[in-house]
Amino acid sequence: MTVRMGFVIITSRCIDCDACMVACRAENDVPIGKTRNWVKSSGVQGEFPKVKEVFQPGNCMHCDHPPCVSVCPTGASQKRPDGIVIVETSKCIGCKYCLTACPYDARFANPETGKADKCTFCLQRLEQGLKPACVQTCLGKSRQAGDLNDPESVVAKLLAKYPSRQLLTYVGTGPNIYYIDDVVPEIPEGN
Amino acid sequence: MEITWGILIVIYLFTAGVSAGAMITSNLALLLGGNDFERVSRWGAFISPFPISLGLGVLLLDLGSPFNFYRLFMTLQVRSPMSYGSWAILLFTLLSVVYLYLWLPQKFQIIGETKSLEQWKKRLAKVIPFLSVGVASYTGLLLNAAARPLWTAPLLPVLFLVSALSTGAATVILFSALSPWQRARHRELQLLTKADALLIVLECFILLVMIVMGRLSSLSIAEAYGSMIYGQFAMIFWFLIVGLGLIVPFSLEYLELKEKISVRWTLPVTIGSSFLVLFGGFFVRYIITFAGQWSRWF
Numbered sequence: 001m002t003v004r005m006g007f008v009i010i011t012s013r014c015i016d017c018d019a020c021m022v023a024c025r026a027e028n029d030v031p032i033g034k035t036r037n038w039v040k041s042s043g044v045q046g047e048f049p050k051v052k053e054v055f056q057p058g059n060c061m062h063c064d065h066p067p068c069v070s071v072c073p074t075g076a077s078q079k080r081p082d083g084i085v086i087v088e089t090s091k092c093i094g095c096k097y098c099l100t101a102c103p104y105d106a107r108f109a110n111p112e113t114g115k116a117d118k119c120t121f122c123l124q125r126l127e128q129g130l131k132p133a134c135v136q137t138c139l140g141k142s143r144q145a146g147d148l149n150d151p152e153s154v155v156a157k158l159l160a161k162y163p164s165r166q167l168l169t170y171v172g173t174g175p176n177i178y179y180i181d182d183v184v185p186e187i188p189e190g191n
Numbered sequence: 192m193e194i195t196w197g198i199l200i201v202i203y204l205f206t207a208g209v210s211a212g213a214m215i216t217s218n219l220a221l222l223l224g225g226n227d228f229e230r231v232s233r234w235g236a237f238i239s240p241f242p243i244s245l246g247l248g249v250l251l252l253d254l255g256s257p258f259n260f261y262r263l264f265m266t267l268q269v270r271s272p273m274s275y276g277s278w279a280i281l282l283f284t285l286l287s288v289v290y291l292y293l294w295l296p297q298k299f300q301i302i303g304e305t306k307s308l309e310q311w312k313k314r315l316a317k318v319i320p321f322l323s324v325g326v327a328s329y330t331g332l333l334l335n336a337a338a339r340p341l342w343t344a345p346l347l348p349v350l351f352l353v354s355a356l357s358t359g360a361a362t363v364i365l366f367s368a369l370s371p372w373q374r375a376r377h378r379e380l381q382l383l384t385k386a387d388a389l390l391i392v393l394e395c396f397i398l399l400v401m402i403v404m405g406r407l408s409s410l411s412i413a414e415a416y417g418s419m420i421y422g423q424f425a426m427i428f429w430f431l432i433v434g435l436g437l438i439v440p441f442s443l444e445y446l447e448l449k450e451k452i453s454v455r456w457t458l459p460v461t462i463g464s465s466f467l468v469l470f471g472g473f474f475v476r477y478i479i480t481f482a483g484q485w486s487r488w489f
Contacts, residue, residue: 093259
């Protein structure tokens with residue numbers, strides 16, 4: 001089966017430390033004021049004394065049908081055969097069409113280059129057999145990444161065991177970040 | 192939500208529409224009206240290349256990497272409206288300059304004979320309208336392709352086309368009524384005004400259908416249209432677009448056509464109504480661009 005790279009994010013394990021954002025910035029030289037990933041808060045839910053707050057980390061969903069790729073006028077936005085969505089910077093003219101087309105607002109205009117910028121799945125790390133920086137650094141082990149089609153991968157094992165949800169599926173993008181809200185006591189071993 | 196496409200994009204959307212509209216006005220006046228509508232055809236031809244050129248300049252300024260713009264013309268991405276749109280506006284702008292040249296007085300012509308000149312004008316006038324319709328409406332498809340709730344409306348290209356025709360015709364009215372040289376005759380203005388009034392009615396109808404369809408649609412889309420009719424864009428929508436941009440110019444044009452306006456006031460009313468049509472057309476682009484980016488899925 002073809003490789004389909006994606007993320008599994010366990011919201012119950014996120015403590016909103018924002019280390020993923022710091023690690024991404026350090027690894028990829030993301031300019032201050034912009035970010036390739038984020039942690040969103042649900043705000044306080046419920047009523048005292050039964051209150052809770054859920055954190056939902058995110059980044060580019062590396063969609064199956066990425067609108068950012070189809071709208072790109074120069075072919076700079078591409079979906080690789082392994083599913084990772086990238087920008088070939090030399091071809092990007094900075095029209096910002098992809099920014100408006102992304103329903104997750106996962107892209108930004110890099111103020112230094114004027115071009116579209118986004119999560120690259122840390123390609124430079126994948127080539128060395130490492131996990132993306134945000135996954136590596138996540139102290140709650142909330143962020144997991146890998147080949148969703150490989151049954152031996154951590155992400156596939158998690159998805160086989162726990163119910164998951166994706167964001168804005170009705171927009172038709174086919175996002176490849178799966179969220180698990182259940183309590184996950186143990187992260188399975190895997191690729 | 193951060194606004195990625197700002198006022199520069201609005202200016203481009205507006206100017207491209209004016210150019211395409213003025214071009215179609217000129218082409219139709221030449222093909223259907225002949226000599227009786229010569230002034231209107233000529234003014235349409237004279238106006239057409241300029242707004243879109245301004246728009247293209249502004250568009251270039253908006254690029255994050257403007258020196259890379261040539262990349263647009265090294266490929267054709269069939270799924271990207273911006274890609275085929277770029278080719279269309281390039282071709283349109285070039286042809287509009289050729290068309291303008293053919294309308295210049297005899298002494299500037301290198302082709303020579305008046306007869307072959309007329310033939311070329313007519314040939315171009317038969318081809319360019321298709322391109323003009325493309326230039327006026329692809330911007331709607333362009334927004335359709337970006338997955339934003341407000342921009343999912345299938346009528347968006349039609350709205351932009353009708354608004355382009357209306358603003359284009361209004362620009363031709365404005366110039367041909369004001370100019371001391373080649374000033375339009377009463378009959379020309381009368382017909383053009385009638386066409387413009389009809390386009391305004393059509394535009395109102397399209398806006399109405401869009402809003403009703405949007406409000407009956409999913410929550411995100413209903414909310415997006417809500418921002419236009421009672422949310423933070425309501426002032427712009429009701430006051431600047433519906434009021435000053437549609438109802439007032441329509442009423443003025445209606446009174447003009449019914450000859451309820453004294454001769455002394457005819458010119459100011461003509462100028463006022465066509466200016467307001469342009470004003471409204473600009474804010475139609477503004478509200479679609481801004482409210483569209485403000486709208487989000489939930």
